[in-house]
Amino acid sequence: MIIAIDGPAASGKGTVARALAAHFRLPHLDTGLLYRAVGAEVLARGLDFSDVPAVARLAASLEVAGLDAEALRTGPVGEAASRVAAIPEVRQALIELQRSFAGQPGGAVLDGRDIGTVIAPEAEVKIFVTATPEARAARRYAELSARGEDVTPQSVLDDIIKRDQRDSSRSAAPLIQAADAVLIDNTALDKAASIARALEIVARRTGAV
Ligand code: CDP
Numbered sequence: 001m002i003i004a005i006d007g008p009a010a011s012g013k014g015t016v017a018r019a020l021a022a023h024f025r026l027p028h029l030d031t032g033l034l035y036r037a038v039g040a041e042v043l044a045r046g047l048d049f050s051d052v053p054a055v056a057r058l059a060a061s062l063e064v065a066g067l068d069a070e071a072l073r074t075g076p077v078g079e080a081a082s083r084v085a086a087i088p089e090v091r092q093a094l095i096e097l098q099r100s101f102a103g104q105p106g107g108a109v110l111d112g113r114d115i116g117t118v119i120a121p122e123a124e125v126k127i128f129v130t131a132t133p134e135a136r137a138a139r140r141y142a143e144l145s146a147r148g149e150d151v152t153p154q155s156v157l158d159d160i161i162k163r164d165q166r167d168s169s170r171s172a173a174p175l176i177q178a179a180d181a182v183l184i185d186n187t188a189l190d191k192a193a194s195i196a197r198a199l200e201i202v203a204r205r206t207g208a209v
Contacts, residue, residue, distance in 0.1 A: 001026070001107040001206060002122065004115035004199075006166050007129035008175060009078065010140035012186055012194055014121065016129055017111035019195040024109075029101045031112035032081065032118070034094050036072040037062055039080030043158075049083050059084070059093035075144055075151060075159060082163045085113070088172040106198065113167055116178035125205045126181035127198055133160055135187045 003020055007013040008140075014030055021028035040057045047054050084090050095118075102108050102120040110119060116126035137157035145152045169174040177183065182201045186194040203209050 001123050001202075001208060002102050002120050003107070003125045003127070003202065004120050004123035004178075004181075005109065005111040005127050005129060006113055006115050006117070006177070006181065007111075008113075008136065008167065009160050010136040010143075011129045011131055012139070012191070013111045013127075013129040015191055016127065016184070016194055016198045017109050020198055020202065021109040023199065024202075026106065026107055026109050027101070028109045029111075029117065030069070030096065031094075031098055031110055033066070033069055033072055034059075034062060034097070035085040035090075036083040037067050037076050038094075039082075039089060040072055040077045040083040042084060043076065043080050049080075052087055052089055055084055055087060056089035056093055059090040062094070062097075064097065073143075075145075075149055075156070079159065079163065082166050085171040085191040086166060086172065091172050114173035116181050117176060118173045121178070124133050125202050126178050127184060127201055128177040128181040129184050129186060129194070131185060131187040133157060133164065137159055157166045165182070 005013045006016045017028055041058050042049060042055055067180040098110065098119045102110055103151060116123055121186065134157065137153065137160045140160060141153045144156065184194060184197050
């Protein structure tokens with residue numbers, strides 16, 4: 001069973017994806033980490049984001065094993081990820097890796113922006129997780145300020161709105177709800193309720209409990 005979870009920044013899609021993967025004992029790939037790793041490397045090497053061949057080469061040589069999720073979850077790296085993710089050559093370089101992860105025997109859970117639309121349109125279950133920008137910004141603010149980042153609620157909200165806009169308006173695999181995806185708006189739901197809703201969706205679609 002392939003489960004595709006998409007949604008905008010800080011929507012809680014990772015939480016839902018990890019919970020479903022644990023519940024159904026499926027491998028899980030947080031595809032945002034791939035774009036974050038490329039973005040972090042562009043920053044670390046001082047490359048120009050407009051140097052498409054160089055940025056695409058970084059994406060093509062990316063090793064998934066050993067990605068440091070914690071180190072990649074900073075505000076500046078999220079912004080850099082969104083910039084490299086708008087480059088078609090970067091997306092192309094990362095497609096095969098994601099498709100082969102999705103296609104492994106037994107299936108997998110993947111979360112990102114284009115899993116249900118581009119990476120695994122054949123997924124048995126597609127869920128689009130979202131919440132209002134304000135609710136998402138409040139969660140991301142709590143996360144980043146707990147890590148000691150110098151942010152304000154307003155700066156985080158501004159960043160989220162900017163990133164949503166870039167992710168939704170790009171021509172290459174824009175963030176969009178697949179026609180056959182089920183929506184979870186978790187603005188007023190806590191973590192447990194969001195996960196329960198996702199489990200119901202899987203059960204309804206596939207009979208798996
Ligand atoms: O955790 P958060 O939702 O803030 O970000 P993420 O899922 O780690 O993704 C970081 C950035 O990577 C996003 O803003 C997207 O631009 C990009 N991304 C993408 O384009 N396609 C994916 N499948 C996953 C992430």
